[in-house]
Amino acid sequence: MAEVDKACCSLPAVTTHDYKPNGTYTKLAGLDVYQTGPPNSTRALIAVYDVFGSTPQTLQGADLLSHSLDALVLVPDFFKGKPLPLSLYPPDTDEKKKIAGEFMQGTANIDASLKTLGKMVVEAKGAYGDVKGWGCYGLCWGGKLAVLNSGAGTEFKAAGTAHPGRLVKEDAEKLTIPFICLFSKEDGTPELMQEYGQALEKNDENVVEKYGSMHHGWMGARANLGDKENLKEFERGYTQLAGFFSKHL
Template sequence: MTLIEVCCNTSPTNAEWVNKGVDKVLPTKVNGEDRLTYRTGPKESKRGIIGIYDIFGFHPTAYQFFDRLALANEGFKVSVPHMFKVVSPVEQLLGNRPALMEWVSKHGDYKNSHLDALIRAAVEDLRADGCTSFSIIGQCWGTWIAVQAASEEDSLFLAAGGPHPSMTTIETVKDVRCPLILLASKDEDDMLPVVESVKHKNFAVESFHKRFENMHHGWCGCRGDWKDPEQFKAGLEAIKLFADYFTKVAEVSEHQ
C-alpha cells in the first residue's frame, strides 16, 4: 500500500493552538517500553475515542482537531497515542516518495511497530478511567491504522474512520467489525464505494460518507490552516459529523 501522491509532496502549515490536554504515560508497557498518549476531554465522560495523527505526527491543527472533538456534544475522553517513538522526519522527506514510504513502513507498521499493542494499551487506559464505549478515528495514514484496529477479532470499537483517509480501500476494510465514517477531501479517491462495501454487514448504525470538494488533503491535520475561514468552517463541520456519529453508535450500543 502507498500514500496518495499529494500526501507525499505537500508541506504542513504554520499553525498555532494552545493544547487543552496533557501527555501521560500509559499504565501498560508496550513491547516492554513506556509509551505516551495525549489525553484530552472531560473527566466525567464515559465515551472514549482513540485518535491517530497523520504521518507528520503531532501538529497544532491536529491537536486542535482532537481537542475540539473531545468537547463536542456532551464530551468524549480522547486519547491520541504517540504512535512514532521518534520525531517524524516526513517534512524533510517530502518529494522523495520511496524514502518517505520506507520510513512510514519502518516506524508506522500496525503489527511490526507494535501499534496494535499501543492502541490496546490506550483503550485499557480509557477503560480504567471509566469509559464504557470506544470509537477510533485517524487522519490520513491514521485512518488505515484505525481500520486495522477495528478489524481485529477482539475489537471493541463501535465505529472507525477519519478525515482525508489514505490507503483506505474496499480491500483494506473488508474485515472491519464496525461501521465506518469517512470524510474525504477533493484529493482522495471516491470513498463512497468503500463505505458501500461494508453495508452488507448490517451494522446497527449505517456507515457514513461525505466528500468535502472545497477542501484539500490534510485540512483536519497538519496541512490544515484554520486561520483560513473556509478551512475552519469545514473543520468544525467535520468535527460535528464525527461527534454526532460517535454519539449515535454509543447510544445505540447502550440500548442494545
C-alpha cells in the same frame, strides 16, 4: 447512509493561529499520550494522527471533540517525537521519496503500529474504568489503523477516518461496527474512493461523505486554518465526527 445525531455536538470556536492545546500528557503502552477531557467520562476516543504527528491542528481537533462530546480523547505518539517532517510533502524528488518510504517501512510500519495500538487499548481500558464506550478515529495513516482495528473482535463501538490513506476496499468490507469516512477530493483514484465508499454504504449505520473542495489532510497536519474555506470545512468535519460518535458511543 446513516444520519448523524446533531444534538449536543456544537463545537467551540476554532483557533486559527498559535493554538495552545488544552490537555496534559500521560503514558500508556510505552507511549507519550496526549489526554484531553474528563478522565471519568463514560465515553472515550483514541485519535490516531497522520504521518506528520501531533501538530497543533490535530490536537485542536481532539480538543474540539472532547469538548463537544464531554468525552475523554487520547492521542498516542506512535512516532515518539520523530514524525515525518512536513517539508517532505509533496514527495516530489527521489530523496524525499526515499526518506518517506523508509519512514513508512520503519517508524510508521502498519503491522507494528497495530500491535502497539492494541496494547494501548488494553492499558487504557484498565486506566479509565468509567468508560463504557470506546471509539477510534484516524487521519490519513491513522485512518488505516482505525479501519484495521474495526473488524471482528474489535474493542471499539464505533470508528472512523478523515482523508483516509492506503485505501483497500476489503478493509471496508470487513468492518463490524459503525464507521464514518470523510473523503477529501484526493484520497486515491476516483474509482478506488468510489469502491471504498460503496462498500461502506452497504451498512446503513455507516456514514460516507466527500468534502469535494478539500485537499488531503484538511483536518490534520496540513490544515490551513487561516484559509476561510479550509476553516469552514475543518469545523464541519469535526462537527460531523462529533455527531457520529455522539450517536454510537
